[in-house]
Structure formats: structure tokens, C-alpha cells
Amino acid sequence: MALEEYRGKEYMIQSQKDLERYLETERLLYLHRNYGIGQLDRKKPKLFGEYEWKFVRSLRWVEYAQNAGGGYRKYYAFYIR
Numbered sequence: 001m002a003l004e005e006y007r008g009k010e011y012m013i014q015s016q017k018d019l020e021r022y023l024e025t026e027r028l029l030y031l032h033r034n035y036g037i038g039q040l041d042r043k044k045p046k047l048f049g050e051y052e053w054k055f056v057r058s059l060r061w062v063e064y065a066q067n068a069g070g071g072y073r074k075y076y077a078f079y080i081r
Helices: 016-035 051-068 071-080
Strands: none
Touching: 016 051
């Protein structure tokens, strides 16, 4: 696939439902890769450590803020940059 096809809106987080789906998928991938199948029921990262998971979560929230548009989200996304 060409790079232009990946830049379409169908691959961006446009709604809260998309954000939840992305976060759930990445949570399962991270926990299964690092801890095995035993800890898949955890919903949030530990307070200390797991920086990779925290970083990816924050990136997804910023992507949602930029793409969802409107209201305070636009200013928040500009502030994060």
C-alpha cells in the first residue's frame, strides 16, 4: 500500500469509540507481551514503571484531541505540541 492510503481519515482516531478501541488493543498487546496471559484484566498501568505503555496512551490521547476537533481539545492539542 502506498503511504497516501495510510494518511486517510479511516486510520485516525475520530471519536471516543475509536480511542477506546485503540487503547484496549494496545493494552492487551503490551500486557501479553510483557507479563503473559495472567494480567490481561488490568485496565491501567502501574504507578511506577511501564513507561512505554504510559507514553503510548498519552500519544493516543493527543491524537484524539487533534483529530476530534472542536472546543478545548483544539487548544489542548496545540498546547501539547
